[in-house]
Each structure stands twice: as C-alpha cells, then as structure tokens.
Amino acid sequence: MTSKIERMTVTTVALPVTTVRNHGIGSVGGEILNVLVKLETADGLAGWGEASPWPAFTGTAEGTAGALDVHLSPLVVGRPASHVSRIMTDAEAALVGHPEAKAALEMALYDLMGLELGVSVSDLLGGRHRDELPLSVSIANPNFDEDLELAERITNDGVRMFKIKTGVAGHDFDIMRLEKLKKLYPDVDIRVDYNQGLTPLEALKFVPDIDTFEPGFIEQPVRAPNWEVMKTIRAAIRSPLVADESVFTPFDALRAAKEGIADAFSIKIMKSGGMRKGQEIASIGAANGMPGYGGDMFETGLAHLAGVHMCASTPNISLGCEFYQATYYLETDLLAEPFPVANGKITVPTTPGLGIAMDEDKVRHFTVGQKT
Numbered sequence: 001m002t003s004k005i006e007r008m009t010v011t012t013v014a015l016p017v018t019t020v021r022n023h024g025i026g027s028v029g030g031e032i033l034n035v036l037v038k039l040e041t042a043d044g045l046a047g048w049g050e051a052s053p054w055p056a057f058t059g060t061a062e063g064t065a066g067a068l069d070v071h072l073s074p075l076v077v078g079r080p081a082s083h084v085s086r087i088m089t090d091a092e093a094a095l096v097g098h099p100e101a102k103a104a105l106e107m108a109l110y111d112l113m114g115l116e117l118g119v120s121v122s123d124l125l126g127g128r129h130r131d132e133l134p135l136s137v138s139i140a141n142p143n144f145d146e147d148l149e150l151a152e153r154i155t156n157d158g159v160r161m162f163k164i165k166t167g168v169a170g171h172d173f174d175i176m177r178l179e180k181l182k183k184l185y186p187d188v189d190i191r192v193d194y195n196q197g198l199t200p201l202e203a204l205k206f207v208p209d210i211d212t213f214e215p216g217f218i219e220q221p222v223r224a225p226n227w228e229v230m231k232t233i234r235a236a237i238r239s240p241l242v243a244d245e246s247v248f249t250p251f252d253a254l255r256a257a258k259e260g261i262a263d264a265f266s267i268k269i270m271k272s273g274g275m276r277k278g279q280e281i282a283s284i285g286a287a288n289g290m291p292g293y294g295g296d297m298f299e300t301g302l303a304h305l306a307g308v309h310m311c312a313s314t315p316n317i318s319l320g321c322e323f324y325q326a327t328y329y330l331e332t333d334l335l336a337e338p339f340p341v342a343n344g345k346i347t348v349p350t351t352p353g354l355g356i357a358m359d360e361d362k363v364r365h366f367t368v369g370q371k372t
C-alpha cells in the first residue's frame, strides 16, 4: 500500500515552439497549451502527468484543465497511487471522453507509485521488453528548405526514420519532397502521414502515387469516420496503411481489426486515455497481426516518458516512436535533464517512476493558469 494523495495541482503552461508545422487537418505554431498534473503525498513525494490537447484532434486545454480540476480530482485525493486501476475505472465512469486529462492523471499516478515502490513505470507496466526505442522525426514545415536543414541535423544525430506530413500543400509538393528525401537519404525509413488531409476522391487518386515510393507506411489519408475509404485504399496499395485518428479506444481498435481498415495502429496515450489503454489496443493488434507505432501529440519530455515506458513494456508496439518534440520542436523542455535521445534512439530510463524529474522553475516560468 502506498501513501494517500493529499493534493492535486492542475497547471496550464504555454510553451513556445520553434517553427510552424502543418498537419493535414490543421497547423501548429507560436505557443502550445499543455496541462500538467502534480499529485503530492504527506511524505513529500510528487508524481507528475501531462496532457497535450490539440483542439483539431483530441480536445482543448480549457476542457482538459476543467476535467481534471472539477471531475477527476475528487476521485484521487485521499486515495493511494497504488489504486490506479480502480481510480482510472472510476474516471471512465465519471467522465465521458477527455482522454488527455485521463492520460495525465494515469501518468501522475504511475509516476508516484513508481517513486514510492522504487521501480520504473515500465516495470509496473509489465517489465521492459526493449531498452531503446528507434526515433522518428516528422517533416512538416511549410518551408521545405528549413526541413532539409532539419533532415541534415537529425541524420547527423543518427535518426533513421522520417515521417513526412502530407496532404497540406498539394500533391506535387508531397511528391517533390518524397523524391528529394529518398534520393538524399536512401538508408532512412521514410513514412508518410496525411493526418486526414485528403478527401476520399483525392485519396483514391493520390495515395497510389505515394505507394510507388515504397514508404515504410502510409498513415490516415482520410477523415477519421471514412472507414470504407480506408478499406478501399488499403486494397489498392502495397505499403502498410496505419490508422491514427480513426482509432482512439480499444473498442475502435477491435472494430478496425474486424473490418480490416488498416495494417497497423498509431497508439497515443492522448487518444486512448493512458498507457494501460494503449497496451489494450496493442494487444488487440497483436491478436490480429497488426503492430503498433508509438505516436504522440505536442508533448514535453514528461508525456514522452510515459509513451516511452508504454512502448518499452509492450512487445507489439514495434514500429518505433515519434517522441521528438522535446528535443527537436519545443524551444525548451520542462524536464530537469535532457530527454534521453542519442544516435537516433531513446534510452528507456530505469530509475523509479517516469525516471526524470521536472524542472519546477521552468514550469513556473511558463505557467498561465493553476488550480489546486
């Protein structure tokens, strides 16, 4: 039994990013709003969680902060972190949706429980299956010359996976970037992600062209509910088709596997509502021969670490991960030490909890709202 949680603090931070990035259904730039959860016990330990909502995809920072402060906080205060499974079941019953808020809460509970028990979160999630995760970095800048500089920088750092964000500035732009990057980096595994950016008719016309470049996979060409079109595209191409926005929950994954809309899942804790639900999706995929890819949102190193522990402890999340924002996109991360990337791979922390402490001075510096 671990100690009772005495206090939950919900903090909204505004974090500056380095460039604009285009993603099928919308663009991101300037500042992003993320929501942090801090759970404290009487003995002075603190567990941290982070939500990274995107209004065009999962939800808003305002909704996330309200969900945590008003609806989820009463389920947590006075209970021990080791009740995480019961607390998350209660959270599911008390509040529909809001997966980012639930992910942040679950992350903070696991971080705290790991600190109290002296074990890492990946050990709590089943034990490490991998010690390192290959990192993919996204090519999403409307200014392709800047992305060519990024590609040079990341390949020099050892990164061997790119994901080109397509379907934003026209098919010719997508073909041009694919041709150029394939030629410059023949040993890089280049994947493509449309983020729902095409209409069904565009997708039927354009995606087979992209398929001829033999990308590692093609992700979510059409809007989330266009399941029939996903099936038609899948039948028309040889490259694996990945479902991202079409699959948030284990229920979605089960239906997607039954209906054959994709070959693999992008698994994100901000969609599933936490690491355990992400593992459930991976298990459904495993039973159907569908591997998972470690996806993310515009997260700091904190939420990245939760994704890292989930991927490390889940054999079927085998297609690498994209936890690159803390290193290559945010102006500053909120962790006290650099996010652990070297030679294109993330080293899974082995120290208790999520494994790296928060820099609380930085958190205060970027705070725009707080509730306790």
Ligand code: MG
Pocket: 193, 195, 219, 220, 244, 245, 266, 295
């Ligand atoms: Mg995606």
